Amino acid sequence: MNIIFLLAPFSILLALIGLAGFWWAVRNGQYDDPAGDASRILLDDAQDVPEPPL
Amino acid sequence: MALTYDAAAGLATQDRPGGRLELLVKGARCAACLGKIEREIAAVPGVEAARLNLTTGKLTVATGVRAPSLADLIERLEALGYPAAPYDPGEAAIAADREGRRLILALGVAAFGAGNAMMFSVPLWAGLFGQELGESTRTFMQWASGLIGAPCALYAGMPFFQSAWRSLRKGRANMDVPISIGVLLTLAISFFEAAIHGRDTYFDAAVSLLLLLLVGRYLDHRLRSRARGAAADLLALQSPLATLLGADGERRVPVGEIGVGDELLVRPGERLPVDGVVESGVSSFDNALLTGETAPQPVKAGDVAHAGALNLTGALRLRATAASADSAVAAIARLVEAGAQTRSRYVRLADKAAALYVPVVHSLAAATFIGGWILGLGPLEALLRAVAVLIITCPCALGLAVPAVQITASSRLFRQGVLVKSGAALERLAEIDHVVFDKTGVLTLGRPSLEGADPRDVALAAPLARASSHPLARALAAAGPDRPMAQDTVETAGQGIEGRIDGRRARLGRAEFAGVEGVASGETELWFALEDREPVRFTFRDSLRPDARQSLEALWARRITVEILSGDLPGPVAEAAGALGLKAWAAALTPAGKAAAVRQRQAGGRKVLMVGDGLNDAAALAGAHAAMAPGTALDASQNAADLVFSGESLGAVVLAIDVARAARRRALENFGFSALYNLVAGPMAMLGLVNPFVAALAMSGSSLIVTLNALRMNTAGGRK
Numbered sequence: 001m002n003i004i005f006l007l008a009p010f011s012i013l014l015a016l017i018g019l020a021g022f023w024w025a026v027r028n029g030q031y032d033d034p035a036g037d038a039s040r041i042l043l044d045d046a047q048d049v050p051e052p053p054l
Numbered sequence: 055m056a057l058t059y060d061a062a063a064g065l066a067t068q069d070r071p072g073g074r075l076e077l078l079v080k081g082a083r084c085a086a087c088l089g090k091i092e093r094e095i096a097a098v099p100g101v102e103a104a105r106l107n108l109t110t111g112k113l114t115v116a117t118g119v120r121a122p123s124l125a126d127l128i129e130r131l132e133a134l135g136y137p138a139a140p141y142d143p144g145e146a147a148i149a150a151d152r153e154g155r156r157l158i159l160a161l162g163v164a165a166f167g168a169g170n171a172m173m174f175s176v177p178l179w180a181g182l183f184g185q186e187l188g189e190s191t192r193t194f195m196q197w198a199s200g201l202i203g204a205p206c207a208l209y210a211g212m213p214f215f216q217s218a219w220r221s222l223r224k225g226r227a228n229m230d231v232p233i234s235i236g237v238l239l240t241l242a243i244s245f246f247e248a249a250i251h252g253r254d255t256y257f258d259a260a261v262s263l264l265l266l267l268l269v270g271r272y273l274d275h276r277l278r279s280r281a282r283g284a285a286a287d288l289l290a291l292q293s294p295l296a297t298l299l300g301a302d303g304e305r306r307v308p309v310g311e312i313g314v315g316d317e318l319l320v321r322p323g324e325r326l327p328v329d330g331v332v333e334s335g336v337s338s339f340d341n342a343l344l345t346g347e348t349a350p351q352p353v354k355a356g357d358v359a360h361a362g363a364l365n366l367t368g369a370l371r372l373r374a375t376a377a378s379a380d381s382a383v384a385a386i387a388r389l390v391e392a393g394a395q396t397r398s399r400y401v402r403l404a405d406k407a408a409a410l411y412v413p414v415v416h417s418l419a420a421a422t423f424i425g426g427w428i429l430g431l432g433p434l435e436a437l438l439r440a441v442a443v444l445i446i447t448c449p450c451a452l453g454l455a456v457p458a459v460q461i462t463a464s465s466r467l468f469r470q471g472v473l474v475k476s477g478a479a480l481e482r483l484a485e486i487d488h489v490v491f492d493k494t495g496v497l498t499l500g501r502p503s504l505e506g507a508d509p510r511d512v513a514l515a516a517p518l519a520r521a522s523s524h525p526l527a528r529a530l531a532a533a534g535p536d537r538p539m540a541q542d543t544v545e546t547a548g549q550g551i552e553g554r555i556d557g558r559r560a561r562l563g564r565a566e567f568a569g570v571e572g573v574a575s576g577e578t579e580l581w582f583a584l585e586d587r588e589p590v591r592f593t594f595r596d597s598l599r600p601d602a603r604q605s606l607e608a609l610w611a612r613r614i615t616v617e618i619l620s621g622d623l624p625g626p627v628a629e630a631a632g633a634l635g636l637k638a639w640a641a642a643l644t645p646a647g648k649a650a651a652v653r654q655r656q657a658g659g660r661k662v663l664m665v666g667d668g669l670n671d672a673a674a675l676a677g678a679h680a681a682m683a684p685g686t687a688l689d690a691s692q693n694a695a696d697l698v699f700s701g702e703s704l705g706a707v708v709l710a711i712d713v714a715r716a717a718r719r720r721a722l723e724n725f726g727f728s729a730l731y732n733l734v735a736g737p738m739a740m741l742g743l744v745n746p747f748v749a750a751l752a753m754s755g756s757s758l759i760v761t762l763n764a765l766r767m768n769t770a771g772g773r774k
Contacts, residue, residue, distance in 0.1 A: 008174075008198060015170050022162045026155055036108030039085035 075115040075124060078141040079131060082106060087136070094134055098122050112141055125306045140308055154279060157272045160210045164265040167206025168258065172750075174199035175258040179747040182253075189251060196248040196255045203257030204241050210264045211237050213271065229408035229453060232415060233267060236444045243441045254438065256445055259749045263445075266757045270454040273461040277477055296320075296327040299371065318372045320365045322523060330372040332357045336549075337368035340525065347494070347622050349578050350525070362669055367524050367545075402478050403718075404456045407725055411452065415732070419443045422740045435742075442739040446749055447732045454757055455724035458764035463717035466768060471685075471700040472710050479696030483680040483711060484718035485661045489609055490652060490674070492666035493620035493630055496684060497602050499702065500667070502526055502578065502594035504533040511590045514555070515582040518543065518562050522551045526580050526594050527562065550580075558585045596626070603634055605704040612711065619648050621670045649673035665707060667691055682707060713767075720767055724760045731756050 025031065082091060088106050095104040095115060100122040106113045115127065124140050131138040174195045181187035187195075211234065218230035237260050244255040296312055297319040298305045304319065309327045312318070317333065320326055326339075338350040341363050350366055353359060359372060419440045426436030457477065464474035474480060491497050502525055504512065516534025519527040521543040540560065543553035550563010561568045561583045568581035568589045583589040599605075606616055617638035620627045627641035640651065648666075652674045655662050664671065664678035667687030675681035675694040683695035692698050699706035735752055738744055744752075 011173065012170055012202060015166055019162065019166045022166075023159065026158050026162070031155075031158060033107040033109045036088060036106065039088050039108055042085040043089045 073117050073121055075117060075121070075127065076141040077113045077115070077124070077127060077131070077138045079106065079111050079113050080137045082108060082111060082136055090134060091131065091136065094130060095127060098127065098130060101127075113138070124308065129306065154275055157213065157268065157275055160213060161265070161268045161272055163206050164210035164261055164268050167203050167210065167261040168265045171199045171203030171206070171258040171261050174202075175746065175750070178255070179750075182745055182747055192253075193248065193251055196244075196257075199257045200241075200245060200248055200255065203261045204245070207237060207241060207257075207260045207264055210261065210268060214264070214267070227408065227412045229404055229411075232408070232412050232444070233263075233453065235416075237264065239441050240445050243438065247438075254746055256746050256749060259445060259746060259753060262750065263753060266754070267453040270457040274457040274477060277457075277461050277464055277474070312374055313377060314374055316374045318374060320370045320372055322365055322367055322369065324365055326359055326361050326363045326365065326372065328361050328374045329376040330359055330374045332359055333371040333373050335368050335370035337370050338366045340364040340366055402456075403481050403721055403725075404452065407452055407455075415444070415447050415736075418447075418736060418740075426740075439740060439742050442742075442744045442749070443736060446735045446739045446744050446752060452725070452728050454760050455728060455764075456721050458761050459717050459720045459724065459767060462764050462767040463713050463720075467697075467710060467713055470706065470709060472706050473698045473700075474710075475696050475698075479680060480714045480717050481721075482661075483663065483696065483714035486614070486663040486680050486711070488615045488617075488655060488660040489663045489665065489707070490655070490678070491616065491618050492664075492668060492671045493618055493622055493627055494596060495667040495686060496665050497618065497630060497634065497704070498596040498598050500596065500686065502529045503597045504529055505593050505595050507533070507592050508590070511582065511592070513537070514584060515560075515562060515590075515592070517555050518551060518553050518560050518582075519580075521545070521553060522562070524551075526578070526592075527551065529594055530562075530580065530592060555584070560584045598630060598633060599702060599704050602704050605708050606634055606636070608705075608708045609711075612708075614711070619643055619651055619674070621645075621648070621668065643670075645670040645673050649677050652678050663707075663711070666695075682710065717767060720764060724763055727759060727763070728756065 030037075079091065082088060088108055091106050091113065092104045095101055095113065100118050100120045101115055102118050103116045104113060113131075128138045128140070177187065178192065178195050178199070181192060214230045214237070215234050217228065218234040221228040221231060240256045240260045244257050244260070247253070247255050296307060296309050298307045298312065299317040299319050312328055318327065318330065322337065332353055332355050334355050336352075336354050338352045339359065340350055341347050353370070358375075359370075361376075422443050423436050423440035426439055427433055431439070460477040460480055463480055464477075467474055494500055512530065512534045516531050517537050518540040519530040519534065520539045522528070522545055540553035540555045543551055545551045546563070546567070550561060550567035552559070552561045554560065562580055565581050568583040570581055570583075570589050578594050580592045580594070581589050582592065609616055615638075616636060618627060618631055618636060618640070620639070620641050621643050622641060624641040627639055631637070631639040643651065648671060652662050652664055656677075656679060661679045663680045663682065664675050665682045666672075666675050667684050668691060671683075671687075672691045672694045675683065675691055680697075681695040682697045682699060683691045685692075685698055685700035687695070687698075697710055699710070731752070735744070738748075
């Protein structure tokens with residue numbers, strides 16, 4: 001039964017890490033432009049792709 | 055592109071020599087637009103990086119030491135096909151952004167608190183059903199649950215506490231008052247119970263209550279901020295740049311910078327940015343959005359011109375007589391403001407429910423405490439039961455009942471091309487029983503179309519008409535067959551156009567221009583003369599929207615009365631009313647006259663929906679119980695309206711009324727369900743039959759039912 005005194009704080013610590021991550025993401029503006037981020041992944045980075053030979 | 059993820063936010067803080075410009079871009083909707091805009095703007099000399107927020111349409115540009123002007127960037131964007139305007143976020147917009155973030159954070163904290171407090175509550179609930187749970191373990195679980203739950207509840211509850219405090223200071227009690235009292239009292243009693251090794255603690259209930267309520271609150275915020283974004287778009291794009299004629303030639307400047315006495319160039323197709331006097335040039339104005347008049351108005355040097363008129367045919371030099379803020383538009387804006395104030399007195403459904411709910415529940419709790427004590431329960435047990443009444447009847451379902459319905463209803467309307475600006479707008483729209491239509495641009499399409507002409511004449515004239523941008527010529531060209539354009543065309547502003555069709559000289563325009571003597575040329579007709587033929591006359595008129603009649607019949611079927619209030623001349627209004635089978639109409643009304651007419655109907659007890667598009671409708675729109683404007687309307691009108699619909703179909707008006715009424719029905723059903731639930735739960739709590747497990751079940755259960763009922767909005771009433 002004593003294991004609970006280790007496991008309970010540990011589970012809360014894990015959840016706190018998750019909460020801190022969420023906090024950071026919101027304050028960092030990651031929820032400010034959901035539509036743009038969804039589209040941006042479709043863009044090819046022009047500089048990285050060499051011109052196709054004709 | 056060498057941009058890190060957080061370019062837009064980082065630009066502000068980074069130590070760089072250059073500055074930062076912000077623009078509002080309209081029409082960018084996809085990845086391709088995003089890529090094109092960022093690439094092209096980043097290529098402008100002086101620009102270091104550009105980042106477009108696709109959700110808000112805001113383009114943030116980081117500039118180097120030699121920054122390009124805003125006007126340069128706007129012209130570049132316009133060349134790409136995206137209208138743009140300088141973006142100057144008002145205090146309100148910044149505050150709303152902050153509130154949105156605050157709500158997301160509160161939501162995250164509440165979710166964390168609810169999950170983790172509940173982790174310790176589950177063993178406690180198991181203990182309630184005869185499972186072995188020693189007193190020391192139970193107390194440990196209670197304290198663990200409390201130490202996690204209480205701070206989270208205090209943080210996540212801040213939006214509610216603040217709003218409750220504001221409302222109490224004004225001597226009123228809104229829905230947040232019972233929520234705040236319930237949460238704070240629950241936390242206090244639960245700590246007390248844990249301290250005296252009692253059985254019942256409600257930490258998880260307090261946090262999950264806030265979690266569910268925050269979901270409702272966040273949905274409401276999303277609805278409002280999306281609508282506000284659309285409204286800001288419109289306002290900013292009114293007429294972004296004007297052409298100033300200075301000593302150093304032409305210069306494009308933002309409208310706000312124009313001063314009295316400046317000389318401006320207004321090209322055909324542009325709207326007048328400010329009031330002024332015409333210095334030189336001949337043209338005609340389309341005043342349809344200003345006054346509702348259909349016929350173009352001829353102008354020449356010396357005439358007074360009002361901001362908002364559309365210049366049709368010739369380039370004009372204009373001497374500004376008022377700055378942008380003092381122009382005729384601003385006078386109407388003041389009328390709009392006055393109208394909006396009357397509307398803000400409307401009490402929302404949820405607040406009406408709170409006004410009923412608060413006294414009932416709080417006197418019930420007080421009665422439980424006093425009655426229990428008198429009946430011999432002991433002060434502690436009586437207090438516990440009174441708190442149980444507050445917790446179990448806490449307006450969780452009430453808090454979700456309205457926002458859940460309204461967000462479903464407005465996203466359904468959004469898919470059909472109708473933008474809803476606020477939840478209150480839907481509530482007011484559901485109540486209307488009388489619709490006032492403007493004629494030009496609402497019942498009609500707001501542009502001329504050819505009437506009863508010989509197809510052979512049209513075919514002959516169309517090649518010449520195609521060379522002109524005058525609206526009448528464009529209507530003529532659209533009616534004709536697809537043939538090559540006339541050659542050697544010369545357009546004389548305010549007169550007509552001349553050219554060669556298959557080698558034969560032809561003229562199209564006013565009567566005297568086409569060589570017809572002694573005929574007074576009207577503004578809704580064109581004369582066409584071909585070298586060796588008798589001149590022919592084409593007449594035009596503004597045609598009704600294709601489904602206007604059908605939509606009016608649909609409104610009548612819903613027992614809604616309809617009338618036309620127009621600023622146009624009696625002739626065309628009577629004609630349109632006749633074609634639609636309408637007897638109630640009034641013509642030649644001033645903007646103030648329209649607003650007064652609407653006010654008079656409302657004083658007589660009618661709930662009026664105003665549908666209008668012109669600047670002359672703006673005051674009436676703001677004063678009406680509910681207001682709709684088509685997407686083609688002038689910005690001032692779109693701002694004054696609660697709902698904006700796009701497309702050619704007037705059916706959107708009927709659809710919006712139907713959806714608003716269905717939403718009201720759903721919301722009332724939800725209230726009915728909440729009342730029923732409280733009718734059962736209240737007495738149970740008074741009798742001491744409620745324990746923490748029952749409270750948790752009842753609370754999430756009732757919220758779930760309310761939300762599911764709201765989602766029925768998506769299918770109710772048939773989907774097209």
